[in-house]
Amino acid sequence: xxxxxxxxxxxxxxxxxxxxxxxxxxxxxxxxxxxxxxxxxxxxxxxxxxxxxxxxxxxxxxxxxxxxxxxxxxxxxxxxxxxxxxxxxxxxxxxxxxxxxxxxxxxxxxxxxxxxxxxxxxxxxxxxxxxxxxxxxxxxxxxxxxxxxxxxxxxxxxxxxxxxxxxxxxxxxxxxxxxxxxxxxxx
Amino acid sequence: xxxxxxxxxxxxxxxxxxxxxxxxxxxxxxxxxxxxxxxxxxxxxxxxxxxxxxxxxxxxxxxxxxxxxxxxxxxxxxxxxxxxxxxxxxxxxxxxxxxxxxxxxxxxxxxxxxxxxxxxxxxxxxxxxxxxxxxxxxxxxxxxxxxxxxxxxxxxxxxxxxxxxxxxxxxxxxxxxxxxxxxxxxx
DNA sequence: TGTTCTTGACAAACAGTGTTCGTTAGCTAT
DNA sequence: ATAGCTAACGAACACTGTTTGTCAAGAACA
Numbered sequence: 001x002x003x004x005x006x007x008x009x010x011x012x013x014x015x016x017x018x019x020x021x022x023x024x025x026x027x028x029x030x031x032x033x034x035x036x037x038x039x040x041x042x043x044x045x046x047x048x049x050x051x052x053x054x055x056x057x058x059x060x061x062x063x064x065x066x067x068x069x070x071x072x073x074x075x076x077x078x079x080x081x082x083x084x085x086x087x088x089x090x091x092x093x094x095x096x097x098x099x100x101x102x103x104x105x106x107x108x109x110x111x112x113x114x115x116x117x118x119x120x121x122x123x124x125x126x127x128x129x130x131x132x133x134x135x136x137x138x139x140x141x142x143x144x145x146x147x148x149x150x151x152x153x154x155x156x157x158x159x160x161x162x163x164x165x166x167x168x169x170x171x172x173x174x175x176x177x178x179x180x181x182x183x184x185x186x187x
Numbered sequence: 188x189x190x191x192x193x194x195x196x197x198x199x200x201x202x203x204x205x206x207x208x209x210x211x212x213x214x215x216x217x218x219x220x221x222x223x224x225x226x227x228x229x230x231x232x233x234x235x236x237x238x239x240x241x242x243x244x245x246x247x248x249x250x251x252x253x254x255x256x257x258x259x260x261x262x263x264x265x266x267x268x269x270x271x272x273x274x275x276x277x278x279x280x281x282x283x284x285x286x287x288x289x290x291x292x293x294x295x296x297x298x299x300x301x302x303x304x305x306x307x308x309x310x311x312x313x314x315x316x317x318x319x320x321x322x323x324x325x326x327x328x329x330x331x332x333x334x335x336x337x338x339x340x341x342x343x344x345x346x347x348x349x350x351x352x353x354x355x356x357x358x359x360x361x362x363x364x365x366x367x368x369x370x371x372x373x374x
Numbered sequence: 375t376g377t378t379c380t381t382g383a384c385a386a387a388c389a390g391t392g393t394t395c396g397t398t399a400g401c402t403a404t
Numbered sequence: 405a406t407a408g409c410t411a412a413c414g415a416a417c418a419c420t421g422t423t424t425g426t427c428a429a430g431a432a433c434a
Contacts, residue, residue: 005419005420005421006420006421006422007419007420007421015383015384016383016384016385016386017384017420017421017422018383018384018385018386018422018423018424019382019383019384021422021423022381022382022383023382026421026422027420027421027422028323032323075262075265075266078262078265078308078311078312079262079311079315080315080323081315081316081323081324081327082327083323083326083327083330083331084330088330088331088334088339088342089339091342092338092339092340092341092342095341095342095345096341099341105341105344105345106345106348108341109345109348109349110352110356110359110360111363113349113356114360114363117305117308117309117312118304118305118308120308121265121304121305121307121308122304124265124266125265125304128266128267129268136215136219136267136268136270137268139270140268140269140270143270143271143275144270144275147275151279152275152276152279153279154279154282154283154286154292154295155275155278155279155282157292158282158292158293158296161293161296162296162300165297168374169297169300171374172297172371172373172374173297173301175367175371176298176301176364176367176368176371177363177364177367178367179366179367179370179371180362180363180364180365180366180367180368180370181363181367183366183367183370184359184362184363184366186359187355187358187359192390192391192392193391193392193393194390194391194392202412202413203412203413203414203415204391204392204393204413205393205394205395205412205413205414205415206411206412206413208393208394209410209411209412210411213392213393214391214392214393
């Protein structure tokens with residue numbers, strides 16, 4: 001996905017780049033199509049597997065992994081307003097799970113939006129932390145590590161803690177969102 | 188920011204593109220520098236203005252507006268691991284606010300990360316909804332509006348509700364995050 | 375059968391992009 | 405005076421998405 005271009009797609013199809021414009025209006029549209037195709041892989045656990053909360057978490061984790069598996073795809077999820085059939089399917093499933101948790105439908109609508117936005121953003125962050133630019137990461141760690149204890153006591157006290165946790169941090173964030181959504185009625 | 192290129196920057200400085208590489212290693216590095224400079228505009232409310240919660244929300248809203256004011260900048264915030272002085276300042280301020288709310292420092296570290304990630308993602312979403320591609324938005328609205336009531340009853344029942352709320356939705360999401368963070372201890 | 379009309383396909387060109395290379399000018403230190 | 409270093413710059417490389425004009429095949433209609 002990162003490094004995908006119309007010319008490469010065309011070459012793989014043994015044709016020229018301009019020929020693709022018959023089927024696709026735009027590069028962005030191609031991106032959206034690829035995204036929705038990948039979203040077809042997202043598995044939503046069946047009804048009898050655990051309670052709604054763990055099923056919701058499993059579905060979102062599956063969504064996150066599908067995005068993370070293709071470098072650059074998470075950015076696409078943040079750059080387009082997805083409306084493909086697989087995205088509709090997933091949205092409907094998440095709405096259903098939240099309603100099983102006793103949530104009103106209008107609040108569930110905003111909650112699904114929030115959960116998907118966060119999961120996409122998290123996948124994107126994980127994505128561009130890997131490989132891409134080890135230099136920037138090391139520079140950031142140094143910049144935050146060697147900070148004056150007087151001016152920034154909290155950051156100094158935390159140290160490397162600011163970059164800790166990969167999977168556990170995602171799990172925690174998901175719990176934060178679900179708890180928050182349950183405890184915050186819509187205005 | 189969208190449409191910013193090394194050549195245009197160089198032209199504005201009456202020089203060639205290659206000359207910029209003396210001061211900047213990369214386009215990404217230039218982006219990071221621009222981001223941190225803009226982050227200097229973020230206002231963090233003084234100690235005596237209201238309680239910690241409303242001050243936290245005001246600071247994050249200021250961060251969000253600073254990103255949204257420049258098209259494309261929110262994407263930059265999601266694509267880099269920011270480590271400039273202004274970002275350090277903001278992080279320290281947010282950590283302090285959360286600690287005033289009685290939160291342990293290690294939980295506050297993850298909370299700040301989550302709050303900033305969400306706010307950046309929200310700004311990015313708002314950003315590419317505007318102007319950019321009205322076609323995609325209308326297509327999404329049509330795709331979700333004309334969905335079969337049998338296969339996707341929840342989405343059908345919601346209708347245009349899925350795209351409602353701009354400012355109120357952000358305020359709600361912020362409350363969700365703060366409530367969630369307060370109610371979810373670190374593992 | 376002959377003639378339009380439409381659709382898919384493609385090469386070439388346009389207007390850009392980030393980045394690298396080789397070379398110059400100016401300013402110190404030795 | 406010589407050497408070394410830094411900033412600067414033009415040109416080129418290897419790409420990118422998109423538009424334009426042209427061409428062939430098939431369908432619809434007379």
